[in-house]
Amino acid sequence: MRRYLLLMCLLAAAPAHAGWLTERLAARLEAQMQEQDAVPWRLRQPGIATQAGLAYGADARQQMDAYWPQAGVQGMPVIVMVHGGAWRTGSRQSAAVVAAKVGRWVPQHMVLVSLDYRLLPQAAPLQQAQDVAAALAWVQQQAPRWGGDGRKVVLMGHSAGAHLVALLTASRPLQQAAGLQPWLGTVALDSAAYDVPALMQRRHFRFYDQAFGADPAGWPAVSPLAQLQQPMPPLLAVCSQQRPDKPCDEASRFVARARQLGGRAELLPVARSHRDINATLGSDDGYTRAVEAFMAGLDPALASRLRP
Template sequence: MYRPPPQTGRPVIFMVHGGAWRIGDKTNHSVVKTKVRRWLKQGWVFISTNYRLLPTADPYTQAADVAKALAYAQSHSAEWGADASKFILMGHSSGAHLVSLLATDSTLSDHLQLSPILGSVWLDSAALDVSLIMQQTHSRFYDKAFGTSPAYWQKVSALEHLNKDVKPIALICSTQRDDSCPQAQSLAIKAEQLGVSATLIRANLSHHQINATLGDNNTYTHQVEAFMRGLNPALGAFLKPAK
């Protein structure tokens, strides 16, 4: 957890690292460095969380781990000068997949009495429709994550869980990949049909750069901040003026 000097009512970015569901850590530079450098100065609390990895925990169990970590963070937020009602979820790659499940599947958190999140930022997940992935030619690491059960594929697909009560989503996808933007666009189309706010940002950045350069003074960061600013009028005090 990274925080500026104590104050009350600070908003929170709750970050989930990637790593193909089997590697990665909450302290990796690409996960925290640029984000902390930018947003702590503006008064945000930044929380980066770990979760159990493959083969110890399957992706749905990992999403449940993230839900428990979020519940803990919200319950202790006042101790850190933060506001439990001003949380934004963010995740990269497989971490974005876990965030997408937590944002769309209420059964992961109904028993935890979470405060509603403001919205979520999904950084270059190519696994929003797992059923589609597994029925096409795909990378072998997906087999290790999702197995062979069509019922499980549906269970871990945000596209299957998307509903009209989902909070606003920012879908960032890399135009340098073949699979990320089509998955993001499909979800954005369904979101529009349901009346869910979904902002699609196509970035001419690599998969790694989408994570590592968020927080740099660039157009991409400004686009993400514009989404964040629109979630709650109070967030304007914690973000640089729009360009």
């Protein structure tokens, strides 16, 4: 963690002309984040049931794991979690993705589903968003098998996963193509890719080129802001105040546009690292309670289960 913080400081302090240094530091930072988040998590908490490797498609990456209380409760809200990893790596079983969230919310009589999706170079971000849409539609249909209510789903994603859930939330065509029913709302955990055309036309990390390509004609289709043409499901945009690329700037523009269109959208800037925004969500602290306050406002049944 100390090395992570040092790298963040160096990235923030690097002068504009030191692009090569910034790029090398970014690569090291990304590699460290992936190494930390690659640690698989094993469920050891009593009273929680799980099903692993549930297929929502034919590809080996199109699988999910579900966690729910063994108490036999019915009609529970469902949280669907989408991992990050620069659109080319990551795992639904990472400790940073599921451990704290399962530990807090499943004992409160909620179902948590963590999903994988196809990655670069096999699938571009638009195809990945289609995977997320297919997985969400599958959860809406299958939630009763775990005691869940498919009408009471919160969609959540971190990093690249936050971009994908924001894109799906903004894009009516993606929703319609998957046959999705309305869901309660979306929590996007620290995306810096709400406005892809603007992102690609300024200095950016190399992994964005690998994700979005060099052709400007393709950028709007994977840009949540460009796809936001009508009111969307409620969305909370969590953003790190510690990142040198200032994701809160893009998030605030997306939130403002959603509000202009009559939707409910909120911005939650937090003084945490990109990784900790994901890994510590579910800890008993003010950050988790702020996210829960948004979720509680989505549905009375969800509010009744969250800790005060």
